[in-house]
Amino acid sequence: MADKTSIEATKGAAKTVKPRKTAAKSAALEPTAAAAAEPTLLSGGNPQIAKGYGDAPVQAYIAAMPGWKRDVGQRLDALIARTVPGVCKAVKWNSPLYGVEGQGWFLSTHCFTKYVKVAFFRGASLQPVPPGPSKQKEVRYLDIHEDDQFDEAQLAAWVKQASQLPGERM
Template structure:
């Protein structure tokens, strides 16, 4: 705006501060979607699920897995439940985790969605027989990458049984 002198008018302090304050308090798009009950997919299509313990957050994660990966998640969860009755469950760092015993006894397995596959992490995988195929920078961790239509349920169940009998990873 220009004043009577033709020079720009100076904004008052409130006029300047107001737009800045609006900008700072504007919620992020992911926060808005979460408030509306929509699941945000992170890079690679991994669902953003709030940290929580028990079956409910794990089921929410599995339901939010995109496309064929949701079916893989349901199958993994069912195999783990069948192989390790009473397995402890949680979602941490936007990934389901499974453990046995008390909370402080750690976790034996977790999984995560990536663009073209589901990555299963066996936290003591180097001790499994046969050793899962995916190497890790961490000496004990081994990975299993499951692409569409490639889950060997019998081998996965054997690894789950072995992994659940090893000391858990504390996280």
């Protein structure tokens, strides 16, 4: 049986040993120009965009939305910016978020295979309440499918109401 000192020395040695990167491994970890040019689409066609604050990451997300969803993303972003001047934007958890400084995030969007989901974080307080239920008491959704003609006036009314309610922590 080994004594306590030799066991501790072995444990300590194991903690300090670091694997060395080979040139081949380092090169494999570097993004290629093609990978940088083409965003990764996650399940359902949701773009994988790095977390970031401001308009640029949101625009990168919208540009990476596949097919008809890109037009929906552009229309939603423009409607939100018109309705809430000075809106704060970010991409977190691979979803664009919209908020008001000092009040928090009030809305997010997300791509799924057959629709774009708009999440109102305090949707249960909106009038009329958006149609999509949630497992979370306050959240309500609006799902926009390819051939849907969504009511921009109603959506703008929801956005305005939502922006005036306390949101999720920024």
